[in-house]
Amino acid sequence: MDQFIQLILAGLATGAIYALAAIGFTLVWQTSQTINFAQGEFVMLPAILVLMAVKFLNAPLPVAVLLATGMFLLIFGLGFKTYLVDPMAKHGVLPLAIATMALSILMKEGAKDGFSAEAQQFPSLVPEGVVRLFGATLSLRDIAIFLVAVVAILALQFFVTRTRTGRMMQATAQNPTVAKILGIPTERMILLTFAINAGLAVLASFLISPVYLAKFSNGEVIGTAAFIAAIVGGFNQVRGALVGGFIVGLVDNLAAAYVSSAYRAAVPLALLVLVILFKPEGLLGSKEERTV
């Protein structure tokens, strides 16, 4: 029983990270109907940028964090949208998806060749230490990750559904043409979406790098898990990503303990296939009529 509770808690902490990364998939999907295969690398890179700023510019940590955040938002928020998504979106979904695949290689190899092939320690913003809960141990860091992720996602959910700008953003995502007719500045809204995507990636990066260590290849693991989480939860809903992330985190941990550690990677995917077959729009997703 102890083991079970412990696994559930660990799964929730992992799931929060997946959820944070999964939102990125849903945001890019909503605005451009494409899958951003570089999403995992988006989460990998900000931490590396911070370390690079510390190493090459001798910047103190807070400055490095600000510098890296600013640079990342500029390049992978604004730049990603302006120089990759915009010019390619009109040529259909696939070339863009493939371009993000190439982008992911570029980011990964860039981080490796430009910085290091080795994993690096990343400073934690949360103190070390554990608390006991129902006979299970939980680190402060895991609790912090969980809380920050959930708060970020709920805040985003609130923003999207309850604020004027958020609703305009949502309308733009659902039907850009009508949104434009209604006088919504769609261009700005789309840009905002990409900025939020990049911002969340930065947040996820800073949260998990102290645990997973900063390494160029981390994006693969996170990207795949987040991708599955996004589909399971429903590609077109922010709160779907939250639920999907937790489910994947839990299933992954329970599978490792109770099914087979050698086949654990297949279990979340089996879940994904079941979801596709029986509830294709995702657990929380709403049906959308699009011919993509």
Added chain:
Amino acid sequence: MSRASIFSRIDANLATILIGAAILWFAPAGLKSYGLYVISFWLVMSIAAMGLNLTLGYAGLKSLAQAAFLGIGAYATALITAKGGIAGATWSWPLAFVVSGTLTFLAGVVLGFPALRVKFHYLAFVTLAFATLMFLIFRNEQWLTGGVYGFSNIPRPTLFGAKLNNDLAFFRFVLIVSVLLSLAMWWMLRSPWGRAFQALRENPLRAASLGVNLRNYTLLAFAIGSAYGGLAGALYAPLVEFIDPAPFAVSASFVLLLTVVVGGQGYFLGPFLGAAFSYVLPEVLRFTGGLYLLVYAAMVLILLLISPQGIIGIVEKFRERRRQKDAQDQRDASKAMLGA
């Protein structure tokens, strides 16, 4: 596009294949083993990409499991032909070739049937799950596949009683099989069935109203595309003479998808160009040391930004411009004549 121009293009494709094959038959005489190996590798990956091109470029289905099909073929071939072969030296490889194709065809049907019932682009997710599962099976079931240690001592096939141990002989064998598979693909695309695809791709609604059964056609396309992956695997195993799970991982399937799009999806010659880009170019770029993946990824990005239709797209753009210019010239000429 008028019917006449489709025919002229297809015939140009056929001619390119045949002339290319003739050149390749004689060209590598001066190459050492390394060169022959790289060209053979290119041909094998072209076959796998050709299959994916049918799935993706013609039927519009995104498969993320082509490398897994390649793996199924490669492991089946290794199992059938190793240790003297289960059907003797001569017949083991042909048997393996048939089994590889059949297995992957059936896998395509079994995967595609439920996925396509739900929604077209969900095939991508189902194939992703399948590719992951296959990789785990290749890796974990050591009693069958050799697991992480890999499967070594895969023999080269025997033809007319002679083992194709010589690199040049084996290269020519790969070339023959590649040409035959290319011709089969060419014929399929030209058949009424293939033309239904062109119709499907260009206007699915109209094709459906003309009585083309969308689901069955696409399912068959996916199964055949997958089978090409398996058939490529039957060549892959004896070419490398050793297999382990790494080249059949999900990321390898991504690279194959990238290959098809970079070459030009839906163009007959696209896969050959794409495979050259993905599997030969890295060899050419070896002089850059560890940086070549960086260079490669940057080239892909730039290429797709310039021409989302891939390498062939660039060629087509030039031809289109030329055609328009010719037409304009003709119009000008006739105008001048009329004016005269």
Added chain:
Amino acid sequence: MISKRQALLGSAGLMLAATLGLGTAMAQETVKVVGVIELSGAGATAGTNYKNGAQMAVDEINAKGGILGKKIDFVVYDTQTNPGNTRAAVQRGVDEGAFAIFGPVFSGPISASMQIAQKAGVPQIVGGEAAGLTKQGVNTIFRTSLNQADAMPKLAEYFKNDVKAKSVAVVWVNNDFGKGGRDAIIPELQKRGIKIAADIATESAQADFAADAIKVKASDADAVFVYLNEEESARFLRAIKQQGYAKPIVGETTLLGAKVIELAGDSAEGAKGHVGLSVDAPNPLFAEFGKKFQAKFNYKSDHNGIKGYSGMYLLKHVAEKNGKFDKEAWLKYAHSAIIRTKDEPGILIDSKWDANGDVDRESFLAEVKGGKQVITGTLPPVSKF
């Protein structure tokens, strides 16, 4: 149209032939050594260390005038940790007339390529540890570190006599390195009456080890044996310490590496086990190597860096003993070579190669104390030399 395509194809073919045909004339003053190493893919970290170690040795040797008056022309081809690419790269090295092939490090790529080197009679100095590599009658392969089949019995003894464990949980990484170690240690433990309480496979590049750590704790074994690559070792140590695990954590080489200690911080405290090569070994040559490496590449070398470095000196020493660049003579000498540090400091530790290409040397018992690897004992070679 066709003729144009033909022309295009023809010129492309010519270009290809130019690249692949390799008419590169070799300068007389150099001896070509081709590195075929994992610089990307799953083996990138190990491969980069191996390459850097080798590169450092090459630079040193060349600065002192090379081998037999010839400078080493060391080029490295990336394998992407993919057997097909490795095969191509080794073939290319052989076709280019390399005197020796250096690498790869992972056993899968080694298995895929060693027949090529054997066919050409080119020495291949590899970083692989899997037991099977030197059992296949390939007479061109040479290891730079202990065979797992030699290292694991030493460790099993340690479990029995020092740790005094009755049951052990085994955590291993599911690649050829980890699986090889697992397959080697389990029978050795069982032979000594030690029970396997849990047998846990993990993925290479796995980030989250919470579930595995919980499983180890729940298994209630007397000790845990951790056989993962460096970074994963660090992540595992953090995860299991978080579970409040207080029993002995034992590893082999990787677990006690400098990188692990750096990354795991306090969580590495108390981890112990057997170490083949280590910059922290009580050996001034290792320490000096470690310092030079740190200065040159700005990070601390792991055992793969030592392997690459000492492997290059193996190449140099044997060639100099032969007095000529003759592959056959090189292989013949190396197959019974005993190289001592007093004759060749670059070898770093007295080593003996046997007819299979396996290496035998001293190894160490170590423990992490105060954020440092502390050597607690020295184990003799398997057979004295």
